[in-house]
Amino acid sequence: MQATAKDTAELRLGSLEELEKLRGELRAAEDPNHTRIIVCHGTGCIANGSAGVTEALKAALAAAGEDIAVMPGIKTTGCHGFCSRGPLVIIKPKNIFYQQVKPGDAEEIVQKTIKAGEMVESLLYEHPQTGEKIETTEDIPFYAGQQRVVLANIGQIDPTKIDDALRAGAYAGAAKALTNMEPKQVIEAVINSGLRGRGGAGFPTGIKWNLAAKHEGGQKYVLCNADEGDPGAFMDRSVMEGDPHAVVEGMIIGGYAIGADTGYVYVRAEYPLAIKHLEKALRDARAYGLLGENILGSGFNFDIRINRGAGAFVCGEETALMRSVEGKVGEPVPRPPYPSDKGLFGKPSVLNNVETWANVSRILDKGADWFAGLGTEKSKGTKVFALVGKVNNVGLVEVPMGIKLREIVMEIGGGVPGSDHFKAVQTGGPSGGCLPWQDADLPVDFDSLIAAGSMMGSGGMIVMDDRDCMVDVAKYFLGFLEEESCGKCFPCRLGVPRLRETLNRFSKGQGTVEDIDDLYSLAEAIKAGSLCALGGTAPNAVLSTLRYFRDEYETHILEHRCPAGVCKDLITYSIDPEVCTGCRACARACPQNAITGEKKKPHTIDESLCIRCGMCFESCKFGAVQVQ
Amino acid sequence: MLSLTIDGNKVEAEAGWSLLDTARQNGIEIPTLCYHEAVEPFGACRLCVVELRQGNNSRLVASCVYPAEQGLDVYTASEKVNNVRRWILEMLLSECPASSEIREMAAQYGVQTTRFEISDPEQECILCGLCVRACAQVVGANAISTVGRGAQKEIGSPYLTPGDDCVACGTCVTVCPTGAMSARFERVRGVPSVVMARSVKR
């Protein structure tokens, strides 16, 4: 797309000095003590109506006009992470935190907080246990327990303005690398930092770079895996939406380190806002001379292109992703040859995911030692997780590696609604597994998770409670992978549907305990025999739930009962006559006309007609419909 | 020459050989379905998997694509290997029950019946993709491809209707390991007179 002069920054920075001079000017031009209103425009808050809040705030400010001594600026930013409380409004410099803000609240915010410096009590976050109102971001448990490295600028900067990113320190790491370091030294720094890939397997990033760097000269590529396909995960989306320059900067550094002049970002088409912000970041970086020829006068040429995914989970696998960038069917190819020797278009290539690239920017800026001081001995740094499911504080969190599962879910996450424990926490997406409450004190790092039968994955963390059935969860992930298997290798194409077929029988109360043994054997064959990691990890959902919840499987098979009340063939719906008001809502909703009863008198469900679609359950406002 | 061990015996290999080449050159049989000398190896059927052992580590690789390397310790019929082969064959029995080739191969591994549901008793195609690769790499016609993905994948010409890219050479039928291609050849090639008429119209 051609940039117009108006929406793109215009200034070519020819050296490190010019970059730092600009940064100094930008910082000097902004008073940090100035009142500023920040409105979260992450995907979650926008869906909850934050754009309307921004408009209302603008209008309220304009109306108050002359009564305000110093007019505050309004800044829209990427995701603040606390998605379940959106739309979020933060007032700087005090970091006053307003949540679940509606356009109708704008007037009061301006009149009370901006003009009089008072709190709007009704918009403050209330501590779920103590009931105490909390005024500032730092004091909210959800934020207090986090350590923000990758997410440091997200929520602080306007992601569509490169000047704002520069003020926050963007491109300092790349500038240092390009003007003061040899490519070898850059790789050394990444190796010394101990950074491991954030995309799933945790391969040491610097060592991966070294493999590609050793091919001297010739065409090479760096790629960014932004095909965040794990269901229940949105870390990478938030980084691209909220701080796209961190990704661009990381790729510049990587390109310089291995000797690549072209980078590709492969991003899910389902993330339109991320693509928009990334495109804007690329245009602005080009205009400033941070991409293109002779970056900052270093003699290094580098540019980045965006490829939109076309809807195939398997393209998260590195060889499949490269085939897709080439315009082909996204089927993985056997390794060796490894992509570091023969990757994209047959050239040496390095692929890292979004979070890894963002970490690279920080490492070059703040130093390998600083990064190596975070996290555990073998898992350095922090990890961003999408904390979702049956947890009070749904959102995006960044924590040091090695933190206990309990701290993430019960403290930062504020615990499980209506319960003092979780039943399971699923990590690692479809490749991962379910960890039980007994593992609540497990340190969250690459190796501990693998030892426990799951994996880090890209950072989805799905909390499940007693109403979630483990057989159903395993069946869900297998169904997902069955749909997403590319179908090339036999163990995955044939095996995953057969695993699901067996679980289907279990969820109907059929099958035998011997089937469980067969399941283990088939799972082993699929793990060992598959071509790529999609098939190689596909059985994990079954294996980990069998490992920790075998009794639940046996209850399905032997007692024909689903204790969580999920598996359709093993449950019945009924209406509690004590609670039913006879409002007829359920009877109207039932597609089978299975519900009868007189108006204002308790209704009943004819079980022989019921197809267990749950429409009655959802339509009842009184909680009279029960599932057993 | 490279020196490695297969099933405990020292064997030699030339640089550039795959493990499958090496085994066959040394008279060791490894079963394959998606492999054919005439086309690039594909690594899809996984029947040719072999076990590589190194200290306490062990992993399976597809021998058709894995290069012979100095000092490898290779096992072609270990329990881990045979478990994969048995399951693949048992699943193929339910997937393409009409293929006598698959039945024979399964029987060699002691697999006589399948525990899984059979959805299409007439099916012979195992989706090894040999026909597609032969058409592209040997003939250069590119008349057929895989269509769809995953469990829904099939082999065919665009829109699953006869097209004029097919030169009716029959190479796909020749390389097909189960004979499935002869049944669907008509659907790719079409009836010659119709094909002629269409190309004239264009």
Place this chain on the structure above:
Amino acid sequence: MAQTAIDIDIDEIIERYPGKPEYLIFLLQDIQAAFNYISSEALTLVCDHTGVPESQAYAVATFYNSFSLEPKGENLIHVCLGTACHLKGSGLIAENLMRRLGLDGPGTTEDLKYTVETVNCLGACALAPVAVVNGQYQPKVTSPKLMKTVQKLGDE
């Protein structure tokens, strides 16, 4: 929003990208966005431009979920089946909607009024369960709510 076929010149789309195989997916995406589906004529034009054999382009068009070889409905409804949504009952919501519209699975109604598709996570897990109706997010959706929204579209 997709424009109608009449407004857009297919040749203009084809000329957006250089004639190289690596632009196949870009072209298919732009055609899909403009016309709501990829016609066989469009596929042939793309092949002529990029030099990709038609069989391979067809393989690509049928491999990736976002491509459709048949026209989609006037109204596009996505139901998210991501894990967070699944746990909150989105599977039943999708089933119920499809049953109401007379669909056996994801697809387009015969009158071309609706297309229902399921999607594996929109990354809006705080809003679970989520549906997207003609680009509008429907946070914390229920079967009755979604059906009402869809019903309204039909009445328009």
